[in-house]
Amino acid sequence: xxxxxxxxxxxxxxxxxxxxxxxxxLRDAGDPVEAGKAYSDAGADELVFLDITATLEARKTILxxxxxxxxxxxxxxxxxGGISTIADARSLLSAGAEKIxxxxxxxxxxxxxxxxxxxxxxxxxxxxxxxxxxxxxxxQPVGKNTGYKPVPPKWEVYINAGTTPTGLDVIKWAxxxxxxxxxxIMLTSIDSDGHTAGYDIELNAxxxxxxxxxxxxxxxxxxxEDMLAVLTEGKADAALAASIFHYGTYTIAxxxxxxxNHGVHVRS
Amino acid sequence: MLVIVxxxxxxxxxxxxxxxxxxQEALITSDAEKIATADGIILPGVGAFxxxxxxxxxxxxxxxxxxxxxxGKPLLGICLGMQLLFTESDEHGRHEGLGLIPGKVRRxxxxxxxxxxxxxxxKHGTPSPLFKDVADGAFFYFAHSYYVDPDDSATVIGxxxxxxxxxxxxxxxxxxxxxxxxxxxxxxxxxxxxxxxRLC
Numbered sequence: 212x213x214x215x216x217x218x219x220x221x222x223x224x225x226x227x228x229x230x231x232x233x234x235x236x237l238r239d240a241g242d243p244v245e246a247g248k249a250y251s252d253a254g255a256d257e258l259v260f261l262d263i264t265a266t267l268e269a270r271k272t273i274l275x276x277x278x279x280x281x282x283x284x285x286x287x288x289x290x291x292g293g294i295s296t297i298a299d300a301r302s303l304l305s306a307g308a309e310k311i312x313x314x315x316x317x318x319x320x321x322x323x324x325x326x327x328x329x330x331x332x333x334x335x336x337x338x339x340x341x342x343x344x345x346x347x348x349x350x351q352p353v354g355k356n357t358g359y360k361p362v363p364p365k366w367e368v369y370i371n372a373g374t375t376p377t378g379l380d381v382i383k384w385a386x387x388x389x390x391x392x393x394x395x396i397m398l399t400s401i402d403s404d405g406h407t408a409g410y411d412i413e414l415n416a417x418x419x420x421x422x423x424x425x426x427x428x429x430x431x432x433x434x435x436e437d438m439l440a441v442l443t444e445g446k447a448d449a450a451l452a453a454s455i456f457h458y459g460t461y462t463i464a465x466x467x468x469x470x471x472n473h474g475v476h477v478r479s
Numbered sequence: 480m481l482v483i484v485x486x487x488x489x490x491x492x493x494x495x496x497x498x499x500x501x502x503q504e505a506l507i508t509s510d511a512e513k514i515a516t517a518d519g520i521i522l523p524g525v526g527a528f529x530x531x532x533x534x535x536x537x538x539x540x541x542x543x544x545x546x547x548x549x550x551g552k553p554l555l556g557i558c559l560g561m562q563l564l565f566t567e568s569d570e571h572g573r574h575e576g577l578g579l580i581p582g583k584v585r586r587x588x589x590x591x592x593x594x595x596x597x598x599x600x601x602k603h604g605t606p607s608p609l610f611k612d613v614a615d616g617a618f619f620y621f622a623h624s625y626y627v628d629p630d631d632s633a634t635v636i637g638x639x640x641x642x643x644x645x646x647x648x649x650x651x652x653x654x655x656x657x658x659x660x661x662x663x664x665x666x667x668x669x670x671x672x673x674x675x676x677r678l679c
Contacts, residue, residue, distance in 0.1 A: 212640055214598045214618065251665070256598055281496050287620055287663045307492045309622070309663060331488075332525035332559075334594045334622035394594050394622075423589075425596045448592065478598040478618045 214478040215442045216256040216449035217466055218427060219456045221246055223292075224264045226272045228457070244279045250456065251284045254463040256478055258284065259312070259397070259427075259451060262292030263372070274302055281307020289337055291397075295320070300327045304335055312337035312397055315370040318377055318384075321391055328392030337427075338393040341373045342366040342381040342414055343401040364413055373401045381414070382421050389422045396426045397451065403431030407454060410437055415445030427451050434461060435469035442475055481505040481679055482517040484544060484560075486534040489523035494557065497662035501673040511543040519552060519679030520544060524559030528568040528584060528625070531559055532576060545577055553678045554579070554654050558623055561649070561656030565627050580651045582629035591642040593624045599639050599647075601659065607636035607650045609657075611674045617667040619647070619659035626658060653678075 221228045221243050228241040247258050260280070262273040270293060277290050290303045291312030300311045317324050317338045328336045345367045350359035366381035385396055398418055400411035410431045419426050425448040428441040432452035441447045455461050467477045481498065483491050483505050491507045498505045498521075505521065506513060514520060522544060524531050535541040548554040556564045565576045568584035576584070587593050598618040603610055626645040629635060637648030637657070647658045655675065661668035 212599065213595065213621075216597050278492075281493050282499075285497055285500065285663060285665055285669060287622075287660075304490055305492060307490065307496060309490065309493070309660075330526070332527070333624070334596060335525065395596060423592050424594070425592050448597065 212476050214256070214476050215470065216427075217438070217463055217477065218257045218259055218449050218451040219250045219255050219463070220259040220261060220429065220451050220453040221457075222261050222263050222453065223273065223276065226276065229263070243276055244283055247280050247284050247288065250463065251286050254467060254478070255286065257286055257449070258288040260288060260290050261312075262290065270299070274306055277303050277306040277308045291337070291339055295323070297323065297326050297330060300331065300335075304331055310335050310337050310395070312339045314339040314341065317388060318368065318370050318379065321387075324388060324391040324393055328394070333392050333394035336393050337395045337397050338388040339397040339399065340381060340384060340388075341369045341399045341401050342411070343369050343373075343376070344411070344414075364417075366414055369401055373404075382417055385418045385422050389424050393424060395424055396422065397429055398426055398447075400430040404429070405454070406431060407433030409433060410441040410445060410447075410450070412440055412445045415441050415447045419446035425449065435466045438466055439470055439473050439475060442470070480517055481519045481521060481676065482514050483507045483521045483523060484514060484540060485509045486531065486538055486540055488526045488531050488534060489559070490525065491523055494521060494523050494662045497669060497672055498676070501669050501676060503672075503676040509538055509540065511539055514540065514543045515547055517547070517552065519675065520547060520554045522554065522556045522560035522563060524557065524563060526559060528559065528562060528570040528576070529572070529574045531563055532574060535563070541577060545579065548579055548654055551653050553675065555675050556656040557662070558658060558660060561658055562625060562627055564649075564654060564656045565629070568625065570625055579654045580629060580634055580649060580656065581631060582627055582634075584625050585628050586625050587642060594622055595624070595641045596622045598664075599641060599659075601637040601639055601647050604635040604638055604646075604648070605633055605650070607648070607655075608678060609636060609648065609650065609655055609671055609674050613667055613670050613674070619657075619661065619664040619668060621647075621659045623658060627656070
């Protein structure tokens, strides 16, 4: 039986690992290769490296990082951040990355999804979607004089590290990226990210019901119970977390023990 | 020397790095002569079946891989590389494979999330040196949308459940195939690659 995955995310800036709350207030803490190796040894199922310095200089740094990680780490790893051409994708995958993740470039240049998918297989293409809740408060009438129900929530796709609204509906965009050739979706709730108060369960459930490719839940992990919720109620295939692992609040093993004790199939 | 066949598809460096970790140097090559004289061949691959076969044929590599395998040199197909060992695939129409192992490549039925992506258990089938010191039911990393359906169940050395039970590892004499990525499967994957190297 396929196991649910636990994925530590390492935000990388100028070749170093950092993690902040809601994309600001970054704190420096470690060498990405050493951190990746430690996570792999500790039982992580996969790693995600997000390059948050998307300058040309940094692109070279992240390429060198991918090559070094491939030499030291023998679990799958994804590289994301600033990838905007098929040449970027090719160089990272050739260096040894298992997958690349595209976000802003996927919205601005949809054919890129299909091009990378056709060239390297859809399993190599992760589309990252940053989602922000919109107009989800209040109630709407149900029929005539039969009462009210809550307005169903909606989410809007944001790009440029969560700073620019696109007007795209997250559910529609998720279906579209699947049709374009994405093999996986990394779904980040901007509202929850960095607050360690839990994933957006409704968001994850809605996207997981809409698509038939795997979805990695991201944004908001505060502890094992949040991961349990998003992997069960949220129907996600994988749970990504950064700060709780990075600052040692929980180990991967502790999270997996908790999930296993609550009936979730995880890799031992 | 081991060779990793380069036909323009697949993450070759990760396989090379994993082999190096178990003490085996391997050459990434598309040179038919180097393949013909290798001690063992690794056929990786990702992407579409038809394109892989087209690339292999156009580069003149399908023939040399076939001949070298038929001469008894160990061959390991990984992921799409495993599927290429079979008779035919129905991915994007019917396409002929290398035909080293009789059987077909099929797509997972609707209703399952595809690709089948992540870690899943491999249960032992027919005993094989590839699984020496690898626990029965050990987890390996998968990323694929199609699976192989061998004609002869004796060739199945490993099986995995995903909606149905499919053949995740096969062996026909000196020809081996694994649907998962041993180079991405941590210690169990490295142990398996080491087992293959011992046969070369």
